[in-house]
Amino acid sequence: MSSDDPPTPDHGPPGYDVHAADGTVTTAADPCGDQLVRIAKGSAGAFEELFAAQSRILMAVILRIVKSRSLAEEVLQECFTEVWTRCSGFDPDRGTGRAWLITLCRRRAIDCVRSVQAQQDRDFADGLRASAGGGEQVEQTVIDKSESDRTVTALKVLPEDQARPIVMAFYQGLTHAEISESLTVPLGTIKSRIRDGMKKLREELEASR
Numbered sequence: 480m481s482s483d484d485p486p487t488p489d490h491g492p493p494g495y496d497v498h499a500a501d502g503t504v505t506t507a508a509d510p511c512g513d514q515l516v517r518i519a520k521g522s523a524g525a526f527e528e529l530f531a532a533q534s535r536i537l538m539a540v541i542l543r544i545v546k547s548r549s550l551a552e553e554v555l556q557e558c559f560t561e562v563w564t565r566c567s568g569f570d571p572d573r574g575t576g577r578a579w580l581i582t583l584c585r586r587r588a589i590d591c592v593r594s595v596q597a598q599q600d601r602d603f604a605d606g607l608r609a610s611a612g613g614g615e616q617v618e619q620t621v622i623d624k625s626e627s628d629r630t631v632t633a634l635k636v637l638p639e640d641q642a643r644p645i646v647m648a649f650y651q652g653l654t655h656a657e658i659s660e661s662l663t664v665p666l667g668t669i670k671s672r673i674r675d676g677m678k679k680l681r682e683e684l685e686a687s688r
Contacts, residue, residue, distance in 0.1 A: 511576030512569070519567040526563055533577065534559075537584045544588035545595075554591050558584050598654055633683035641676030644669050 511533060517525035534555065541558075542551040561583065569579045634642050644662065647653045655673070659666040 509571070509575050509577075511580065512571050513576070515562070515566045515569040515576045515579065516571065518562060519569070526559075529562070530559060533580060536577075537580060540581055540584050541588045544585065545591050550591055550595070551588075554584070554587050558587050561587075595654065596652070633680050636683055637676050637679055641672045641679070644673050645676045645680070648673060 511529065514525040514529040514532075518529065537558065538551060538555050541554045542548060545551050545554060558580070562580070569576065634645065637645070644658050644664075647658045647661070648655065653661070655669050656666060658664075659669045662669070664672075
């Protein structure tokens with residue numbers, strides 16, 4: 480090729496047309512956006528290309544939000560499922576394909592965090608209800624004073640196998656399932672220890688009122 484020959488499509492600078500693996504001609508300026516457009520038209524090849532090119536960076540984006548690799552993997556799978564089924568929502572005139580993907584992943588990750596927090600709140604409430612069968616006032620005392628010195632002191636009188644999962648659940652924000660996995664203790668045992676520990680904690684708080 481002489482210096483006067485035009486560059487071939489497969490090697491042009493940004494803005495030139497390039498040939499995708501499925502034979503589609505796309506624009507190098509936003510290959511991610513082009514892949515999304517092709518996916519919206521049903522191209523499985525474009526989906527595979529997109530996953531191979533973007534999954535690592537999107538995983539990093541999600542992981543920074545959810546702080547758990549297993550949860551991040553679930554969110555990433557959900558995101559790519561949405562890409563396959565709903566990427567017609569991508570508008571090239573409103574931004575790049577990668578920006579659209581990152582926005583999607585951030586939204587999904589935030590939804591995941593909120594869902595986990597809601598489950599933790601339910602677990603907390605369930606534990607309180609199970610342990611405070613004697614009265615709503617005591618239950619409210621534990622809720623209102625869960626960060627107080629009095630509660631911390633009361634926790635110290637509990638056996639380690641009860642105090643530790645309570646601290647992990649109510650102070651570190653872990654779910655019962657996560658505590659079970661972390662301590663390698665069956666889920667049912669964790670729930671029993673938290674329930675029994677909360678009962679003793681309630682009694683200690685009552686005695687110190």
